[in-house]
Amino acid sequence: MSAMVGSGGYAKAAPDNGTMMQSAAEHKGCRTAAKTAHAGCGSRTSQGDLPSEIWEKVKKHPCYSEEAHHHYARMHVAVAPACNIQCNYCNRKYDCANESRPGVVSEKLTPEQAVRKVLVVATAIPQMTVLGIAGPGDALANPAKTFKTFELVAKAAPDIKLCLSTNGLALPDHIDTIVRSRIDHVTITINAIDPEIGAKIYPWIFFSHKRYTGIDAARILTDRQLQGLEMLSERGILCKVNSVMIPHINDQHLVEVNKAVKARGAFLHNIMPLISAPEHGTVFGLNGQRGPSAQELKTLQDACEGKMNMMRHCRQCRADAVGLIGEDRSAEFSTDQIMKMGVKYDLATRKAYQDRVEDERAVSVVALQQELTQFAAETSAIKVLVAVATKGAGLINEHFGHAKEFQVYELSTSGAKFIGHRRVDVYCQDGYGEEDRLSTIIRGIHDCHAVFVAKIGGCPKSNLIKAGIEPVDQYAHEFIEKSTIVWFRSYLDKVKSGDVQHEERGDAAIRQGALISAA
Amino acid sequence: MPFKIIASQCTSCSACEPLCPNVAISEKGGSFVIEATKCTECIGHFDEPQCVAACPVDNTCVIDTSLPRYQAPA
Ligand code: SF4
Ligand code: SF4
Numbered sequence: 161m162s163a164m165v166g167s168g169g170y171a172k173a174a175p176d177n178g179t180m181m182q183s184a185a186e187h188k189g190c191r192t193a194a195k196t197a198h199a200g201c202g203s204r205t206s207q208g209d210l211p212s213e214i215w216e217k218v219k220k221h222p223c224y225s226e227e228a229h230h231h232y233a234r235m236h237v238a239v240a241p242a243c244n245i246q247c248n249y250c251n252r253k254y255d256c257a258n259e260s261r262p263g264v265v266s267e268k269l270t271p272e273q274a275v276r277k278v279l280v281v282a283t284a285i286p287q288m289t290v291l292g293i294a295g296p297g298d299a300l301a302n303p304a305k306t307f308k309t310f311e312l313v314a315k316a317a318p319d320i321k322l323c324l325s326t327n328g329l330a331l332p333d334h335i336d337t338i339v340r341s342r343i344d345h346v347t348i349t350i351n352a353i354d355p356e357i358g359a360k361i362y363p364w365i366f367f368s369h370k371r372y373t374g375i376d377a378a379r380i381l382t383d384r385q386l387q388g389l390e391m392l393s394e395r396g397i398l399c400k401v402n403s404v405m406i407p408h409i410n411d412q413h414l415v416e417v418n419k420a421v422k423a424r425g426a427f428l429h430n431i432m433p434l435i436s437a438p439e440h441g442t443v444f445g446l447n448g449q450r451g452p453s454a455q456e457l458k459t460l461q462d463a464c465e466g467k468m469n470m471m472r473h474c475r476q477c478r479a480d481a482v483g484l485i486g487e488d489r490s491a492e493f494s495t496d497q498i499m500k501m502g503v504k505y506d507l508a509t510r511k512a513y514q515d516r517v518e519d520e521r522a523v524s525v526v527a528l529q530q531e532l533t534q535f536a537a538e539t540s541a542i543k544v545l546v547a548v549a550t551k552g553a554g555l556i557n558e559h560f561g562h563a564k565e566f567q568v569y570e571l572s573t574s575g576a577k578f579i580g581h582r583r584v585d586v587y588c589q590d591g592y593g594e595e596d597r598l599s600t601i602i603r604g605i606h607d608c609h610a611v612f613v614a615k616i617g618g619c620p621k622s623n624l625i626k627a628g629i630e631p632v633d634q635y636a637h638e639f640i641e642k643s644t645i646v647w648f649r650s651y652l653d654k655v656k657s658g659d660v661q662h663e664e665r666g667d668a669a670i671r672q673g674a675l676i677s678a679a
Numbered sequence: 680m681p682f683k684i685i686a687s688q689c690t691s692c693s694a695c696e697p698l699c700p701n702v703a704i705s706e707k708g709g710s711f712v713i714e715a716t717k718c719t720e721c722i723g724h725f726d727e728p729q730c731v732a733a734c735p736v737d738n739t740c741v742i743d744t745s746l747p748r749y750q751a752p753a
C-alpha cells in the first residue's frame with residue numbers, strides 16, 4: 161500500500177488528456193517574408209518555404225495550420241478514458257486538460273461507436289478532415305482502444321487524417337504501431353524538461369507496474385517524452401508539442417523546452433495558458449495557482465517564435481469536439497443521435513466540397529496581397545491589436561452579441577498576424593445583452609484598439625467606445641485580413657495627421673470560468 | 680485481504696482493469712468492481728497492488744475490511 165503515498169488529491173496529471181499544455185512547435189523552416197502577412201508559416205495559406213510533402217500534410221489540418229483552421233474541421237472521439245500520469249491541472253473526474261479544457265466531461269465511446277460517429281460526421285460536415293484521439297485520458301494508456309479505432313477508421317474513411325495526442329510516457333513503446341497505423345501527426349504534451357520543475361506539475365506517474373512520485377517520476381516522464389519525440393521525427397511523423405504555461409512554475413523554463421523540442425525535430429510548438437479555477441477541483445485550482453494574462457502568454461510565444469513557429473490558435477478543445485476549431489457541434493452528435501443518423505460517406509462529394517474551400521482560400525489570399533502592396537513603401541513602428549468576430553472562412557461574419565470568442569490580430573505595416581483567440585461569454589442570450597457579460601468581454605479584449613463585427617447593438621457599442629475600443633462594423637462579411645489592414649492604414653493616417661493620439665492599450669484577461677457547456 | 684473499489688469515487692476510467700494479473704476487475708453498472716475471490720493483492724506478481732498504483736483517485740481501491748473474517752469476533 162505504499163503505492164498510495166504521494167498521490168496528491170485527485171487532481172490528476174493526466175498527461176495526455178488535454179488540459180495540460182499544448183505547445184505546438186510550428187513548422188521549422190517556415191518563414192514568411194515580412195511583407196506578406198504572418199511570420200508563422202503554420203498559419204498561412206501559402207506554402208512558403210515548407211517542403212511540399214510537409215505542406216501536403218498540413219494544409220488541411222486545422223490544428224497544424226492556423227489558416228486551415230478557418231476552413232477545415234476536426235473531430236475528436238473519446239475512446240481513451242484511462243491515464244497513466246497525474247497532472248496538477250487536471251481533475252480526473254473530467255477530461256484530460258492537456259488537449260481539452262478543465263471541467264469538461266465527454267461521452268465515452270467504444271471503437272465501433274467511434275467509427276460510426278466519424279462516418280456520420282464526415283457525411284454531415286464535408287470539411288471534416290482530421291480525426292484525433294486525445295483522451296479523455298491518455299490515448300496511449302489505452303492502446304488497444306486507440307489503435308483499434310484508428311484501424312477501423314482508416315479502412316472506412318481513407319481520406320481522413322489521423323492524429324494522436326499523448327503525454328508521452330508510453331510513447332516509445334508504440335512507435336512501430338503508430339507508423340503502421342498511418343497516423344499523420346502526434347501531439348506530445350511537454351511542460352518541462354527539468355525534473356525539478358516537472359515535479360511541481362506532476363505528482364506521480366504509473367510506469368512499468370509501479371507508481372513513481374516526485375523528481376523520479378518527472379525524470380522518467382521527461383526522458384520518455386523526448387525519446388518518443390526523437391523516434392517519431394526519425395520516422396518522418398510530424399510532431400507538435402503542447403506546453404501549458406504555468407506562471408512562476410514553468411513560464412521562463414518553456415523557452416528551454418522550446419529549444420529542446422525544436423532540436424529533436426518538433427514541427428510546431430503550442431504554448432497554452434493554464435486555465436485554473438477553484439471549481440475545477442484541480443490541485444492548481446485549489447491552491448490558487450493563477451493562469452497567465454493575455455500579454456504574458458503573447459510575450460512568451462513571441463520569445464519562442466524567432467526560434468520556431470508557434471501555434472496560437474489552439475482552443476484547448478474537448479476530447480469529443482466536433483466541427484471547426486472554435487465551434488463545437490459535439491452536442492449534435494451524441495451516441496443516441498449517431499445511431500439514428502444516416503451515413504452517406506462519399507469520397508467524391510467530400511473532395512468536390514474541399515476543392516471549393518481551396519478556391520475560397522486562394523481568393524482571400526489574393527485580396528490580402530493586393531492590400532499589402534499599398535504598404536510597400538511604408539514602415540511604422542506602431543503595432544496594434546484588434547479583435548474579430550468570425551464564424552470561419554476567414555470572414556468578419558459574426559454578430560458581436562453572438563460571438564463565443566474573438567480572434568485577435570496584430571496589425572503592423574508588415575501585415576495582419578493572427579496571435580490568438582479570446583473566449584468570452586456570449587453577450588446576447590435569449591435576446592438580452594447583459595452588463596456583467598459585457599464587462600467580461602471588455603476585459604477579455606482590453607488590449608485591443610478595435611473590434612470588428614458583422615453587426616453590433618447600440619448599447620454595447622457605446623460601452624466599447626467608453627472603454628476605448630472602437631467597434632467597427634463597416635466590413636461586415638468581408639475578409640478579415642484585408643479589412644483589418646484597410647482600417648489600420650486609415651488609423652495610421654489619422655495618427656500622422658494628428659487626429660488620433662496613438663496609445664498602448666495594456667493587458668487583457670484570459671477567461672478562467674468552468675467552460676463546461678460552451679465550445 | 681482482497682481489495683475493493685469504492686464505487687462512489689470511481690471515475691470509471693478503466694485504468695485498473697487491464698493491469699490486474701488475476702483479471703479480477705470488470706465494469707459493472709457504470710463503475711468498476713473487484714471480484715474478491717480472485718484478488719490476491721498482486722502478491723507474487725508485483726510489488727504494489729496494481730489497481731491502487733494506477734487509480735487516479737486516492738483511497739478508491741482499498742482493502743475490503745467488511746468481509747466477515749476481518750470482523751472482530753462477537
Ligand atoms: S486546437 Fe483543438 S483540436 Fe487542435 S490541438 Fe488544440 S485541442 Fe487539439
Ligand atoms: S490488488 Fe492486484 S489482484 Fe487485487 S484487484 Fe488490484 S490489481 Fe487485481
Ligand code: SF4
Nearest residue numbers: 689690692693695734
Ligand atoms: S482506476 Fe480507479 S477510477 Fe479508474 S476505473 Fe479503476 S477504480 Fe475506477
